[in-house]
Each structure stands twice: as structure tokens, then as C-alpha cells.
Amino acid sequence: MKSQATSRERLLEAASELFYRDGVSIGVDALCKAAGVSKKSMYQLFRSKDEVIAESLAARGPYYNALLLPSPDDERSPRARILSVFEREDERAADDDFFGCPFVSTATELKNPEHPGSVVARHFKQALTDFFRAELVRAGAEDPDTLAVQLTMIFDGASARAVVRAQPLRGVGVQLAATVLEAAGVRDEELAAHAN
Amino acid sequence: MKSQATSRERLLEAASELFYRDGVSIGVDALCKAAGVSKKSMYQLFRSKDEVIAESLAARGPYYNALLLPSPDDERSPRARILSVFEREDERAADDDFFGCPFVSTATELKNPEHPGSVVARHFKQALTDFFRAELVRAGAEDPDTLAVQLTMIFDGASARAVVRAQPLRGVGVQLAATVLEAAGVRDEELAAHAN
DNA sequence: ACGAACATACACCGATCGGTTTATTCGATC
DNA sequence: GATCGAATAAACCGATCGGTGTATGTTCGT
Numbered sequence: 050m051k052s053q054a055t056s057r058e059r060l061l062e063a064a065s066e067l068f069y070r071d072g073v074s075i076g077v078d079a080l081c082k083a084a085g086v087s088k089k090s091m092y093q094l095f096r097s098k099d100e101v102i103a104e105s106l107a108a109r110g111p112y113y114n115a116l117l118l119p120s121p122d123d124e125r126s127p128r129a130r131i132l133s134v135f136e137r138e139d140e141r142a143a144d145d146d147f148f149g150c151p152f153v154s155t156a157t158e159l160k161n162p163e164h165p166g167s168v169v170a171r172h173f174k175q176a177l178t179d180f181f182r183a184e185l186v187r188a189g190a191e192d193p194d195t196l197a198v199q200l201t202m203i204f205d206g207a208s209a210r211a212v213v214r215a216q217p218l219r220g221v222g223v224q225l226a227a228t229v230l231e232a233a234g235v236r237d238e239e240l241a242a243h244a245n
Numbered sequence: 246m247k248s249q250a251t252s253r254e255r256l257l258e259a260a261s262e263l264f265y266r267d268g269v270s271i272g273v274d275a276l277c278k279a280a281g282v283s284k285k286s287m288y289q290l291f292r293s294k295d296e297v298i299a300e301s302l303a304a305r306g307p308y309y310n311a312l313l314l315p316s317p318d319d320e321r322s323p324r325a326r327i328l329s330v331f332e333r334e335d336e337r338a339a340d341d342d343f344f345g346c347p348f349v350s351t352a353t354e355l356k357n358p359e360h361p362g363s364v365v366a367r368h369f370k371q372a373l374t375d376f377f378r379a380e381l382v383r384a385g386a387e388d389p390d391t392l393a394v395q396l397t398m399i400f401d402g403a404s405a406r407a408v409v410r411a412q413p414l415r416g417v418g419v420q421l422a423a424t425v426l427e428a429a430g431v432r433d434e435e436l437a438a439h440a441n
Numbered sequence: 442a443c444g445a446a447c448a449t450a451c452a453c454c455g456a457t458c459g460g461t462t463t464a465t466t467c468g469a470t471c
Numbered sequence: 472g473a474t475c476g477a478a479t480a481a482a483c484c485g486a487t488c489g490g491t492g493t494a495t496g497t498t499c500g501t
Binding site for chain 2: 487488491
Binding site: 070071072074148149150152153154156157158160162167170171174175178194195198199201202203204205206207208209210212213214215218221222224225228229231232 | 349405411
């Protein structure tokens, strides 16, 4: 056997990596070769390359979120949990093989917002915003909706900065997020004060 | 004659638009056809498609900055001048033909940070940061360097949000920038206080 | 009226694009 | 061991990729 994973799994995994590293314009020949799957098989597992793009992005989503978001049983404060996302992004962005948020990158390359891949991208950006919002609610923030969107914008802005390879000023995203939380009155004591 | 502009100008203008709207993977045939210039002419005006990418981006730069940045004889406060950039971005992002900051988009698509187009992109993002920095210095901000980078991040984050077509919450970028300026003590009275 | 310079359209190059088809091989079932 | 389904490699499709070569104007200065 080729490997433990099914053809479909190998295909989606290779697609995630290649589409992220080389862009969605990478050819299906190269993709199938990397996955060790014949083109014939690919086209009976998926209707089109566009479907592979969307499905591989959807498959990457949970994995990517697991990398960034703190685990649910991480008992730190909402503030610390939110800032940890920016800290991890900061670490990842320092790598040479960092090409930005895969969802934003894909949506940027696809151009068409109705492309199934763009729809998936939109969904997962919303998931990040939802995480921020939930933490902000826990912290008792005043306007969690707006604040969550703002944090997502900071996240994507930090990512964009890494993409264009501006001179690395590490921690500036974390610092910015902290400033915004501070301005919104979200502090570490906040949760405790609320709980008491 | 075809038009007043030279072949080179028509080529760069068409390239700016097509590369932005359809991505840099648009073919040179389509580009030349749109510009009304023969492929032969293009290849004796430019060494390669990559060079056209870089030059067209460099040509778009001043134009794009003129759209966003306030004119030098706009006598509003640094705070107002900075916020006006986010207001204009907010307007532009509402258009259906908005595909994000062209510099970030191009760098995202090119992947390779050493591609001449990526170098140009980096340069123009720095120009935006420099504008912010200059205004912050005028306003007497404490850490203009970090703050300027943070504002650039907010700018690109707002852009990314528009690219993925998240539900439009207009003005949230402006609001975020205002929050950060407020936290940094940059207020409208600041300049006057300094001048007095 | 002439030749030099240039810009054009267009064929051409090998490679690759997304996608389909064919022929072959392999492994499981009976 | 015969049979069938599934997976494979590879040819094939028309179109397009970035880039070049050629042959036909068109516009000049002289």
C-alpha cells in the first residue's frame, strides 16, 4: 500500500500544502504527483480543481485553528487567551515558509468572492472572529462584536506585514492587540472581578 | 495613432488594472491585447513579464498614494490626516472591484519575496508607514515608529477583511485607528498645544 | 522618392493548463 | 483459477503559458 491515508486524504493534504506554498495556480498534474494519486482518481473523487481548492481549505481549517487558538481547558484569562493567538501568529510569521493566513491568501488569489474556496475562507475568518467575541463576552467587554472584528483586522494586518516581508518588528501585533484590549477595559483582573 | 499615450504607458496602465483585477497570472497575450500593443513591442520594452509586473506596480504606486493620502497642503491636524486615510480606504473597500491593497495582493500572489514585484510592494508599504510616522512626529507622539507600523497593520487588516468579503461593518477600521491614536495620546488639540 | 527604423500581425516554440480517455495492472471475491 | 472493480500510468484533447522569429506594412527624415 502507498500509505495509511486514503487517496482522498492524501490529496487534500498535498493540496493544502501546495496551494498554500505555491498558490492555487499550481497545476493538477503537480498536485496529483505530490499526493501519489492518479489524475483519474482525483477527478472521480472531486468534480473539479476548484472543488479540491475549497475542500482542502475546509480541511485545513480545523488544523489551522488548532495551531492558533488556545485549548478550551486553558484556564488563563480571556485577555491572555486572546493575546496568545497573536503571540503564536508572531512566531509563525517569522518562518520563511510563512505566506500569510491561508484563508486570506486564497481569497486574494481567487479574486471571485463567490468561488467555493472564497466561501470557505470567509467562514473560517468568521470562526476566528467568533473566538475573539466569545472571549470578550467572557471578559465583560462593552462592545464585543466590534472589538472582535477589530482584533481580526489586527490579526490579518500582522499577517500582511509578514507577507510583504517588512523589516521584522516582532511583537508589534501583540502589542497592538494589547493596546486595544486595554482601551476597551479588558484586563486580566476583569474576569476575576466579574466572577467574585 | 492609437492614442496619446506611448506604448509603454498604455502597457503599464493596462498591466496595473489587469494584474490587480485578475491577478498576476493573467497572460501576456491578454495583456498586450488590452493595451493595444504587440507582444513583440512589449518584449523590447521590457525584459520579461516579471519586469512588467514590477514596473506596473511601481507606476501604480504614486497614483495609489495620491488616492489615499491627504494632499500636503491639507491643513488639518495629523490625527485627522491619518484618519482620512482609513476613511478613504473604507470607501474604496465597499466597491465590488476592490481586491485589497494592490501591493499586498501582488506580494501574496508572487510568494517569492525577492521577486522584483515583491520588492516594489515592500517599498510602497514602507511609504505608507513613513507617512504615518511623519504625521505622528508632527503630533508629538511618543513612539512614532511602532505606532506607524501598527497603523499600517490596521490598514492592511481592514483591506484583508474587505477581500474575504466579511459582512461589511463599515467604519470599524477608522474606529480602530482612532482608538489607537487616542491610546497614544494623539488628539486634535495636541498639535496646537505643541505649536503654542 | 528613397531607405532606415519601427510597429504591427501572426506563426511558431516547447511546456503546461484543466480535464478525458484508454489500456493495463492489481487485489479481492467467488 | 476465473472474474470483476478499482486504481494506475500515460496518451490525448484544445487552449493557453512565456517568449521568439518572420514577414508585412507604416512612418519618418532626407
